[in-house]
Amino acid sequence: xxxxxxxxxxxxxxxxxxxxxxxxxxxxxxxxxxxxxxxxxxxxxxxxxxxxxxxxxxxxxxxxxxxxxxxxxxxxxxxxxxxxxxxxxxxxxxxxxxxxxxxxxxxxxxxxxxxxxxxxxxxxxxxxxxxxxxxxxxxxxxxxxxxxxxxxxxxxxxxxxxxxxxxxxxxxxxxxxxxxxxxxxxxxxxxxxxxxxxxxxxxxxxxxxxxxxxxxxxxxxxxxxxxxxxxxxxxxxxxxxxxxxxxxxxxxxxxxxxxxxxxxxxxxxxxxxxxxxxxxxxxxxxxxxxxxxxxxxxxxxxxxxxxxxxxxxxxxxxxxxxxxxxxxxxxxxxxxxxxxxxxxxxxxxxxxxxxxxxxxxxxxxxxxxxxxxxxxxxxx
Numbered sequence: 351x352x353x354x355x356x357x358x359x360x361x362x363x364x365x366x367x368x369x370x371x372x373x374x375x376x377x378x379x380x381x382x383x384x385x386x387x388x389x390x391x392x393x394x395x396x397x398x399x400x401x402x403x404x405x406x407x408x409x410x411x412x413x414x415x416x417x418x419x420x421x422x423x424x425x426x427x428x429x430x431x432x433x434x435x436x437x438x439x440x441x442x443x444x445x446x447x448x449x450x451x452x453x454x455x456x457x458x459x460x461x462x463x464x465x466x467x468x469x470x471x472x473x474x475x476x477x478x479x480x481x482x483x484x485x486x487x488x489x490x491x492x493x494x495x496x497x498x499x500x501x502x503x504x505x506x507x508x509x510x511x512x513x514x515x516x517x518x519x520x521x522x523x524x525x526x527x528x529x530x531x532x533x534x535x536x537x538x539x540x541x542x543x544x545x546x547x548x549x550x551x552x553x554x555x556x557x558x559x560x561x562x563x564x565x566x567x568x569x570x571x572x573x574x575x576x577x578x579x580x581x582x583x584x585x586x587x588x589x590x591x592x593x594x595x596x597x598x599x600x601x602x603x604x605x606x607x608x609x610x611x612x613x614x615x616x617x618x619x620x621x622x623x624x625x626x627x628x629x630x631x632x633x634x635x636x637x638x639x640x641x642x643x644x645x646x647x648x649x650x651x652x653x654x655x656x657x658x659x660x661x662x663x664x665x666x667x668x669x670x671x672x673x674x675x676x677x678x679x680x681x682x683x684x685x686x687x688x689x690x691x692x693x694x695x696x697x698x699x700x701x702x703x704x705x706x707x708x709x710x711x712x713x714x715x716x717x718x719x720x721x722x723x724x725x726x727x728x729x730x
Contacts, residue, residue, distance in 0.1 A: 354435035358443020363387030368716030509713025525612035541614035634690035638678035
């Protein structure tokens with residue numbers, strides 16, 4: 351059996367790795383090919399294109415990379431015509447995957463899209479395009495499944511693999527020990543996660559480091575951590591640190607973002623999956639995000655949501671502070687981080703809310719997703 355999968359970024363690679371492992375338990379002889387990252391490769395996945403080539407964020411940013419993305423998709427489409435899979439699974443990356451899924455479905459290949467595009471957040475009319483492209487939508491979040499049911503698209507809510515992987519309680523001292531941090535046990539730690547893309551780090555890295563300087567000037571005992579998702583991002587962050595925060599007590603790690611967040615008392619981070627991971631680790635957070643000015647201008651006219659951080663979207667209210675675009679400044683980010691450090695009652699209330707959300711998302715997602723794919727193939 352040939353199962354084709356395309357993951358568009360590192361968070362999709364995590365989902366793909368879990369799905370492949372669960373599918374291999376059902377189909378030991380299956381082979382998996384397409385586009386994926388290190389987690390999927392470790393499961394025996396075959397890829398010809400580095401995952402980073404697809405990891406482009408934002409409307410304007412995508413336009414600059416569009417010719418290369420079109421070439422990659424055409425080449426993959428030709429390969430799947432020559433070697434058709436029994437099922438195709440597109441993981442996130444809707445601008446890349448939905449067109450590919452539509453063409454494969456027209457040729458009789460069952461198609462699954464894993465991770466809903468944010469049609470519930472902006473451009474809801476895209477659901478019509480999704481309905482033409484997929485035989486089944488797999489959603490990670492419960493409110494997404496309700497949206498597709500209302501629009502007549504076959505859907506299965508599978509929960510989130512991170513909720514399965516992360517224990518209900520994580521110990522900061524153990525995480526600090528695993529990172530070999532030579533800091534006092536009672537040191538207060540702030541983790542900085544400006545993103546997993548070069549464009550994100552370019553826009554958020556300087557303001558995050560300047561916020562850390564602001565915090566350290568007021569709390570000299572604070573320590574700081576930054577994880578780098580790839581060696582290239584490590585070099586970029588190291589250069590930014592030398593420019594913006596050369597004397598800051600900061601440790602830069604290669605990967606290990608989960609341990610970094612677990613080791614922290616507060617996390618300052620970019621919008622995205624990291625906000626969900628911080629929630630599951632039960633770490634107070636402050637979210638910030640910046641995109642290209644034209645992307646921001648367009649988004650403001652198309653968005654239909656009032657929250658961006660996933661904990662806030664899941665709760666339907668502002669659990670954690672968000673600062674987007676011109677609001678993401680040192681003057682706002684610094685005091686928001688200090689509030690979490692100083693207000694024990696607010697932290698306790700937040701932890702209770704995070705516990706409840708964790709329970710709702712914990713559904714053995716990879717196994718649920720594999721079961722849904724098997725049912726689509728007529729082999730429950």
